[in-house]
Amino acid sequence: DAMVIQNPRYQVTQFGKPVTLSCSQTLNHNVMYWYQQKSSQAPKLLFHYYDKDFNNEADTPDNFQSRRPNTSFCFLDIRSPGLGDAAMYLCATSRDRDRAEVQFFGPGTRLTVL
Amino acid sequence: GQSLEQPSEVTAVEGAIVQINCTYQTSGFYGLSWYQQHDGGAPTFLSYNALDGLEETGRFSSFLSRSDSYGYLLLQELQMKDSASYFCAVRPNSGYSTLTFGKGTMLLVSP
Numbered sequence: 001d002a003m004v005i006q007n008p009r010y011q012v013t014q015f016g017k018p019v020t021l022s023c024s025q026t027l028n029h030n031v032m033y034w035y036q037q038k039s040s041q042a043p044k045l046l047f048h049y050y051d052k053d054f055n056n057e058a059d060t061p062d063n064f065q066s067r068r069p070n071t072s073f074c075f076l077d078i079r080s081p082g083l084g085d086a087a088m089y090l091c092a093t094s095r096d097r098d099r100a101e102v103q104f105f106g107p108g109t110r111l112t113v114l
Numbered sequence: 115g116q117s118l119e120q121p122s123e124v125t126a127v128e129g130a131i132v133q134i135n136c137t138y139q140t141s142g143f144y145g146l147s148w149y150q151q152h153d154g155g156a157p158t159f160l161s162y163n164a165l166d167g168l169e170e171t172g173r174f175s176s177f178l179s180r181s182d183s184y185g186y187l188l189l190q191e192l193q194m195k196d197s198a199s200y201f202c203a204v205r206p207n208s209g210y211s212t213l214t215f216g217k218g219t220m221l222l223v224s225p
Contacts, residue, residue, distance in 0.1 A: 042215035
């Protein structure tokens with residue numbers, strides 16, 4: 001089945017220790033998104049890739065970086081995690097920019113910062 | 115800018131019908147989407163209204179009225195498994211046109 005896969009599902013890191021979350025998709029979609037979601041809140045878009053074109057949200061901290069080496073994979077790097085970065089990180093895809101209304105989400109990675 | 119308002123919580127009983135409203139203030143958008151998210155799970159796309167009117171998909175229906183800046187998700191024949199958070203979202207017709215989500219409505223279905 002075509003899907004969005006995120007690894008790991010749970011990640012524990014120490015304060016200030018870099019961490020990388022990964023996302024892969026078999027949908028062959030052009031657009032990939034990274035969201036941060038805290039408890040009882042809406043998903044907050046961090047950035048998205050349209051093909052290889054990277055688009056950062058204005059309020060995304062510099063501490064968050066992303067890479068998309070090919071169509072299928074996208075990575076979220078948190079350079080120096082703080083306690084406030086503990087959250088669920090969701091990867092999503094859409095077929096194209098003009099189909100952003102319909103997004104397919106991965107199961108998420110829950111990040112704990114000690 | 116964009117602003118979407120939803121009730122924070124709605125409760126209902128099995129078999130009932132419930133309507134989750136979404137009012138918005140946005141300068142322009144392509145359409146209104148709805149997503150379901152179970153506790154600890156990922157959001158799942160439910161429906162999309164590009165035009166005014168009602169869209170029906172099984173037990174779920176979604177409605178949009180641009181003139182009233184209002185939409186809703188209607189859930190019929192409620193089941194316990196419908197207990198989840200429901201988010202409305204719009205894609206503004208400016209900038210990079212990514213989705214803006216409402217804060218979500220937690221639906222609690224009781225026996």
